[in-house]
Amino acid sequence: MMIPLFFTRLYKRLSLPLTPISIARFFLIGGLTGLLFGCSLVNVEDHRSPLNSQVQEAVDNARATLEKDLGNAVPSLNVLIQTPTQTYFASSIAPGQQPLTPGTNFRFASATKNFTAAAVMKMYQDGWLNYKALITDLIPGTNQPYVPATPDWNIPNKRTITIEQLLNHSAGVYDVDNDSVPGLNKESYVNYVLSRDSTHQFTAEEMLKPIIRYQLNYFDPTKGYHYSNTGYFILSRIIERVYSLKAGQAKTCTDYMYDHITGPASRVPLPIWFPYRANDVQMPQPSVASLIRRASGRQDGFGPVNMSGHVGEGNGYGTMASLNTYIRSLMKGENVLLPQTVKLLQTDVSAANPTYGLGTSYRQNLGYGHNGAIAGYLMTMTYDPATDVSVIAMLPMWDLTQGPNGDTTFGKCFNSMYDAAYAARAALGFPGKP
Template identity: 25%
Template sequence: MVALALAGAGLVGVTAPTAGALGATGPSGVATVTATGTQDGADAGRDARRGVDARALDAAVRGMVDPGGASATLARVSERGRTVWKGAAGTADLATGAPVNPDGLFRIGSVTKTFVSTVVLQLVAEGRLRLDDPVEKLLPGAVPNGRNITLRQLLNHTSGLFNYTEDDLFGYEEDPVRLQEWLETGRFTRYTPQQLIAVANAHPPYFEPGQGAHYSNTNYLVVGQIVERVTGHSWQQEVDRRIVRRLGLTRTFMPDHSTTIPGPHAHGYYDLPAGPADVTEVDPSMAGAAGAGISTTADLTTFVTALIGGRLLPRPLLAEMMAVTPQSGEDAYGLGLQRVSTPCGPVWGHAGGIPGYNTFVYTDSDTRRQFAASVNAFDMSNLPATNAAFQTLLDTGACGGPPPTAPAPATTPAPAPAG
């Protein structure tokens, strides 16, 4: 799972455990969805005039838990940055049966990349970096062939650098003994970016720079180090100063080694034959600038609205960010930004996964509607039901209600195959 978890793609591609990890039953019962208003009479009419169907959104969130197999799901729809609906279903803590808080925090995985790439483009706007600068100039000796890899190629995954999460170091889920060891101690391992980049450097590249596309978390570890070298501050400090504090994102954090989630949250689990294994606490240095962030649906919709609305970047650089590289094909990847097709048209944002958590946040290009969700995948024994529930959640959220047409298959970007 971890080899794909940081890829930030469709739910099953991110979270599906191996067959040996399946078998335990999911949480019993589904908590009532909490929405912004009632769903009867005049209130329902007001929801409709605002362009959202609360009943359909409630059902999509419930469907992600039963039959979708998640232990918890929470989501939010905003219109031009103002919340018009929020909801949650499932159980936040299987040990206590606590209900899910729709305003809770969660790990955002690869959505972190969009924050980091925004900082890089701000530095470009300030003349401190250029997108076509070679990595060897920006971070000498960091990666092989750095003279021929550009900053742009790191951001859009066309560098060819090996994805460190595809190394056997992160392949413990294939071995029950290694998985148990990881659950007991391995998830608290403190990594440096240099250690993880060295893991990637031990493998040959996928292709020559610019000659293909392969989603690689290594790219963003290198980018994080470039930010530090150029600014004299960690990438976390620059994200906090330039984005988090500027937008008032009071519940967004970019931790270094802190293993906890600092506030109310739904727990993340592995579904194992012996019972649920709580994986909420991990050392986020395993993901670093590629996926260490923590946030809420409210903060994420505020962020994506500001970004695509032009508040964080000059328009020419926002256009660069949204220019998807031809090599990415159906993945439709720009500079730390994904374009995803929905029945209501294309949306922009990013998806992410890290053990126990799956996240996505998207907005349409005119920032009329935003949708963010966190899914704690659990029982993946019925993958068709999980896939269908996830597609319904994405399409219903993006459209603010039932899609106008039947959802097209495979609209979420998929990661490159592991191995």
Template identity: 25%
Template structure:
């Protein structure tokens, strides 16, 4: 996604706006806050939060250290800036974890990227115009299967629940496939959660474990992501400390927030159920890009992008569970965004160690401040970037 930076006029924020008072590493920074050292990022954060949720935060840095800035609050009617160790629901950033496990199975010779999904899940992707003998694992990972867009949402758009309120992956897949194909396999990109719900079934079939256990055993625990949880079906809890998620609207200088709808995490499963923190997300994506999660060959496959995928731009594209983003400082960053009721987040990392993870505690269905969101990420990654000759 090509991100253009410019001087944006800051909106007025009603309520508390504050930068976290973090001491930066190095002898010259002991008396300075992160906001003083990174003024452009602080300005971009304030501009984003003025159009986003009750609170917003960016956790960023480079190979030498990290810093965090917060604006607004993680809990309404309080002055409690969001911190990098607070839990949040990461939504579709889960897809990168799911993709990583699929690529691990490729490394182990248990799955082939270009094999039809019907080879592993016969009879699952069939009917209503779908033919799993022509849809490959790669198609699913890159959203080029032809599946129609499907975004489950509490109350309004869900598969049939179990009596205990949980959702079966197979039933979620059937719900997604009830929408007719939008293209032939491999003909174009259509972002659909159904792709990653099917991949969840694939992981379960090959590993013989529930997908939440497989991803925990293969990625979360080996990387020591102690504040990252893939909750089991039925576990609706959000570990403490937590960023509280909200629904809401902004009209001019007025806004109204209400707690986000409660839902069972199995509604999103392998497409969006994971809980993590800004700090843990940074550690995960850095480990992935450093070749510590999948083989070099598999990482190269993940980074083969479909150029100019919807929502990216001419200089960037969509890989296998990873997005490629062309920054204003002539650098490529890799990562993924996520959105579920109460949260909107994204993490980007570069191969030279720069990183930025952003969250706001509301998910907008309309008029999302995407341009402010991307400007904030770009500024955090590029404000202190080395000058190119």
């Protein structure tokens, strides 16, 4: 039932020059003791238990199959799965590699969109905004619109786009991160800039300049579905403006995430971070560097990454344990959103794509959540209400050695992540791959 969020975008994306970010944006202290807010978040079953051994075997088999398909080594394939009674973790590794732990940090890329959607809907729940409103409407109780009433925000259809449409990708906002921009050698704006200055600090206004200059858009609002990172960058600016007005001082989207969604004062505090400065490129330890293998034989490893061009749509990092706690508690209505608000995340879909709601996708036998891909990382986080099972799967590698621009082997990597997640469920007696 669920189509891969990034597959239709992938073919287009990989036809562009292959830089670490160009592919990435297309489709995100020692074990659990690294969790900043305590190790009680996940109680992982002893690795010697029969059931955990079955999960480990399932993930080992998925990694072995991927290695055979690629004809090359796969550093690791990792799955954390929580059932109604227990949590299991498997890190399948190639010889000479160190296994990951549930507390290993990595970049979870577009899974950030689910957090951004949760933030918007928390503001809606608290009466701070109306997610059905036009982006040109006034923020409740103020004389300020959701987006600036200035020429550098005059994107096509500005006066008919709603916050809801940005959330479910039905606004038609052109994606200057994933798609090529006129005059930039068939590159996206973000790729073009970063390939020439990896330290560049992006702003929302500059991201909109090519859209305004060339009047770029996909369709009129509600007339289709087109995944748009830029649409979520706009949402991050809306969060920033609403929070700044409420706080009476300048705030960022990252400030709101920390203060209300993941930080110590939130309902479920978690060690999850959303860097927005170009110089904030390091993850805390322990972390795993990713790998991109190219047809030329070149291999690139990534750890530090400038995330300032991905605010609100792909700038998050954290651990498998923290993401599991987040998606499980959120989708059960036990985090910052009430059950009725969670239902909106899941069901307020566009007519053109009934499997994508408000920053939330659905995949049969895995449930609700989001996947992500950036700079060599692939991941998915899901919660299935039918079985009360949550799954986090992560592969810190892209293989681009086969197919047009590497799309064949990238697809194999992407699918193997889901194969491992389904296999782990099946190993524990739950419905697996449809």
